[in-house]
Amino acid sequence: MVEANKEIVTMKGIYKSFLSVQALEDVDFTLNLGEIHALVGENGAGKSTLIKVLTGVEQPDAGVVMINQQKMTIRSPQHAQEIGISTVYQETNLCPDLSVAENILIGREPMKWGLVIDRKAMNDNARQILQELGVDLDVTQTLGECSVAIQQMAAIARALEISSVKVLVLDEPTSSLDMSEVDQLFQVIRKLRESGVGIIFITHFLDQVFEVSDRITVLRNGRLVGTYETTSLARLELIQKMIGRSLAAYDNMTQTKLESSQHIESEALLEAKEVGLAGSVEPFDLDLHAGEVVGLAGLLGSGRTEIARLLFGIDKPDKGVITMDGEVIKNYSPLDSIMRGIALCPEDRKAQGIVGELTVRENIILAMQADLGWFKYLGMKKQYEIAEEYIKLLNIVTPSADQPVKNLSGGNQQKVILARWLATNPRLLILDEPTRGIDVGAKAEIQKLVLLLAEEGKSCVFISSELDEVMRTSHRIVVLRDKEKTAEFSGDVDEPTIMHAIGGSE
Amino acid sequence: MKQRVKHFLLQHGPVLLSFVVFLLVYFAGSRMYPAMQKPQVFFNLFINDASLLLVSIGMTMVILTGEGGIDLSVGGVIALVSTASAALLRAGVNPYVVIPLMIVLGIAFGAMMGWIIQYLKVQPFIATLMGLYLARGVAYIISLTSVSIADPVYKQIALTPIYLPGMENVYIYPTSLVGPVMLLVTIYLSFFTRFGRTIYAMGSNEQSAILMGLPVARTKILVYAFSGFCSALGGIVFSMSLLAGYGQFASGMELDSIAAVVIGGTALTGGVGNVIGTLFGVLIHGTIVSILQFNGTLSSWWTRIGVGLLTLVAIGIQSIYTLRQKRS
Numbered sequence A: 001m002v003e004a005n006k007e008i009v010t011m012k013g014i015y016k017s018f019l020s021v022q023a024l025e026d027v028d029f030t031l032n033l034g035e036i037h038a039l040v041g042e043n044g045a046g047k048s049t050l051i052k053v054l055t056g057v058e059q060p061d062a063g064v065v066m067i068n069q070q071k072m073t074i075r076s077p078q079h080a081q082e083i084g085i086s087t088v089y090q091e092t093n094l095c096p097d098l099s100v101a102e103n104i105l106i107g108r109e110p111m112k113w114g115l116v117i118d119r120k121a122m123n124d125n126a127r128q129i130l131q132e133l134g135v136d137l138d139v140t141q142t143l144g145e146c147s148v149a150i151q152q153m154a155a156i157a158r159a160l161e162i163s164s165v166k167v168l169v170l171d172e173p174t175s176s177l178d179m180s181e182v183d184q185l186f187q188v189i190r191k192l193r194e195s196g197v198g199i200i201f202i203t204h205f206l207d208q209v210f211e212v213s214d215r216i217t218v219l220r221n222g223r224l225v226g227t228y229e230t231t232s233l234a235r236l237e238l239i240q241k242m243i244g245r246s247l248a249a250y251d252n253m254t255q256t257k258l259e260s261s262q263h264i265e266s267e268a269l270l271e272a273k274e275v276g277l278a279g280s281v282e283p284f285d286l287d288l289h290a291g292e293v294v295g296l297a298g299l300l301g302s303g304r305t306e307i308a309r310l311l312f313g314i315d316k317p318d319k320g321v322i323t324m325d326g327e328v329i330k331n332y333s334p335l336d337s338i339m340r341g342i343a344l345c346p347e348d349r350k351a352q353g354i355v356g357e358l359t360v361r362e363n364i365i366l367a368m369q370a371d372l373g374w375f376k377y378l379g380m381k382k383q384y385e386i387a388e389e390y391i392k393l394l395n396i397v398t399p400s401a402d403q404p405v406k407n408l409s410g411g412n413q414q415k416v417i418l419a420r421w422l423a424t425n426p427r428l429l430i431l432d433e434p435t436r437g438i439d440v441g442a443k444a445e446i447q448k449l450v451l452l453l454a455e456e457g458k459s460c461v462f463i464s465s466e467l468d469e470v471m472r473t474s475h476r477i478v479v480l481r482d483k484e485k486t487a488e489f490s491g492d493v494d495e496p497t498i499m500h501a502i503g504g505s506e
Numbered sequence B: 001m002k003q004r005v006k007h008f009l010l011q012h013g014p015v016l017l018s019f020v021v022f023l024l025v026y027f028a029g030s031r032m033y034p035a036m037q038k039p040q041v042f043f044n045l046f047i048n049d050a051s052l053l054l055v056s057i058g059m060t061m062v063i064l065t066g067e068g069g070i071d072l073s074v075g076g077v078i079a080l081v082s083t084a085s086a087a088l089l090r091a092g093v094n095p096y097v098v099i100p101l102m103i104v105l106g107i108a109f110g111a112m113m114g115w116i117i118q119y120l121k122v123q124p125f126i127a128t129l130m131g132l133y134l135a136r137g138v139a140y141i142i143s144l145t146s147v148s149i150a151d152p153v154y155k156q157i158a159l160t161p162i163y164l165p166g167m168e169n170v171y172i173y174p175t176s177l178v179g180p181v182m183l184l185v186t187i188y189l190s191f192f193t194r195f196g197r198t199i200y201a202m203g204s205n206e207q208s209a210i211l212m213g214l215p216v217a218r219t220k221i222l223v224y225a226f227s228g229f230c231s232a233l234g235g236i237v238f239s240m241s242l243l244a245g246y247g248q249f250a251s252g253m254e255l256d257s258i259a260a261v262v263i264g265g266t267a268l269t270g271g272v273g274n275v276i277g278t279l280f281g282v283l284i285h286g287t288i289v290s291i292l293q294f295n296g297t298l299s300s301w302w303t304r305i306g307v308g309l310l311t312l313v314a315i316g317i318q319s320i321y322t323l324r325q326k327r328s
């Protein structure tokens, strides 16, 4: 540890507002060399904005930014990089048309004779950086063809590559990574910490906060709650600081679940028999009932999303039959599924869901409108009513229903997509990672909401890589491993049993 | 290996396609008019479309930056450069002064438009349309009529054929070499320099490029300056081959050049394509023109119709490609 405990970043009295939203109000923040500093808070608390101010994407309305005790105006992300601040932004910031290697090294490519980009050296270099992160792949392929997790890894690799890095900022880097990838990442950032780099780490996974961070700064509604030593803070205390109240919703979940399980219909709403698609998922049986929440558990890439795609008709099974209301389904397409009353809230919401330019209201109405047909017009007053209802229900932080969605914080954008599908009032609701990037308070609310929807007679499929969440919300749990359904549990099971099924027999 | 090939085809499909289309069009032409089989007819394409090739190279880079990047001023710059150089030569200025001066003019003109686009946030379409009017307007202020060039240096460059080695009686002019040389330079720029890669990154996603810390503002201005440079070269070549300068020269060339770029497989949304495709786009344009010349009876508007249809097809194919890629 060279210069540990030396303050590298000091932010004092930072203010930043966007039109009517006060995103940051008198926020202080410090980062030492050789520490991992977690920045936490609810959706819309101002975490990403603070990062944007630090890295020159936004200029503060008031306040001082000091780097190495020296007052600085950081003009642009380029400038931030030049002074040693390397950032992975929340919205993956890469170029889909370039190769993986280029995305990692563009702007810093190794040159031959000072004139020509040395592609071979560039590819080797990129491959090596990725290998350190435990990723092995053909770095010459176009980034857009890679999975979200790989893209995220590439963004992280890019940030790590800067040799003169003094400050590393990671804004929700782990939201699309699986457990082993997260471990690998943590190893790397711990190593960086040892070498004296200061790291800012934003996440909604509190386990991860406690696992790696040295200090925690909590923001709430754009204001600083405080900065704490990680060891001095208990988990519940932290949650309380983040949401400003204690988390009652968590406690009576079991009760709610028990009660709601009495409303499960015995007749199946949808039945899949030996349904499979070569190269996607092995044949499986699955029956879904009205009033029931079925959880799909398994690692990233175990086939959960593939099942969702089959049920929603994005992919057409090449084996087996799906029946709904006792009728065999012949036409597979998302539109047909919507007509049948199925809704899918997709995993990759950024690419498949959000229309950033449209307002919150328009985004919420979108799927409903498709359901109605384009010519039946939904009255403006009704539209606002619906939008307001879901803004309240999901606790979406926005100044009004007329705010363009792109101006919302990442987590709140996700809630808008969720609202869109809830608004179609489906009979079967498939939720693929509905709580990704959503804060603890809202997470509990969404879990409760899912049970509530089931109680109202909907059938829900709940997909998540967080096992405790699946267990809390589902009446029945289906486990997948390596594109295959391996187990099904209903009633009381304990976590180790399921874990065992997920991981395979060792 | 098979994977590799498939990958290559998927990535470079539109560009390869423009090559194939060129072969087909040329083959069809030489079937109809056997005279087209003469090598000279092929090399005439480089003589006749020398300026179009030059401006299309600049246009490709501008379109690659995405976010509505386009340069409508190219024809205007050709008119301005040809008229200004003709007037200067008539006034007795040394041609070795005139040529660099025109190049500087083109670069400055392009950089100015780039600056307006970047810092005043004016749509490229509007800013360069303004550039087009401005350039043609100034050309007419210099002279309302065509100004002929009698300078001996210009005359010599324009009228000395270069015979190609190993072929009998097949020649080109020195001016037809400028385009191919620029093509090589641009291939180097686009694939082997940070400047070029930044253009592709911007075209792929400008917001990301900014967040990645790439010099987006500087690159954008440079790209328009580069296009101005290419247009100035085009103007010099144009005035040399006609030995004149006139405000009406190259009217509508911006559209021919955009068509050539699109037929060459560059996406109007930016980030995808390259200048090699543009070469074939230009050659296709030239071939259609020669076919009509050989025919002799059809109206020259058939060129426009042919080019228009091909552009439409090219855009259609690109959309299918992007859809495919999105899905896979």
Ligand SMILES: Nc1ncnc2c1ncn2[C@@H]1O[C@H](COP(=O)(O)OP(=O)(O)OP(=O)(O)O)[C@@H](O)[C@H]1O
Pocket (backbone or CB within 6 Å): A018, A019, A021, A022, A023, A041, A042, A043, A044, A045, A046, A047, A048, A049, A050, A090, A397, A398, A406, A407, A408, A409, A410, A411, A412, A437
């Ligand atoms: N460009 C913008 N225009 C208008 N409002 C904005 C803009 N960017 C952010 N905001 C608002 O500022 C507030 C803080 O947003 P920020 O993105 O910093 O939240 P966050 O803490 O990162 O949340 P999350 O966990 O959901 O990512 C939000 O209410 C958001 O709507």
Ligand SMILES: [Mg+2]
Pocket (backbone or CB within 6 Å): A047, A048, A049, A090, A171, A409, A410, A411
């Ligand atoms: Mg955020």
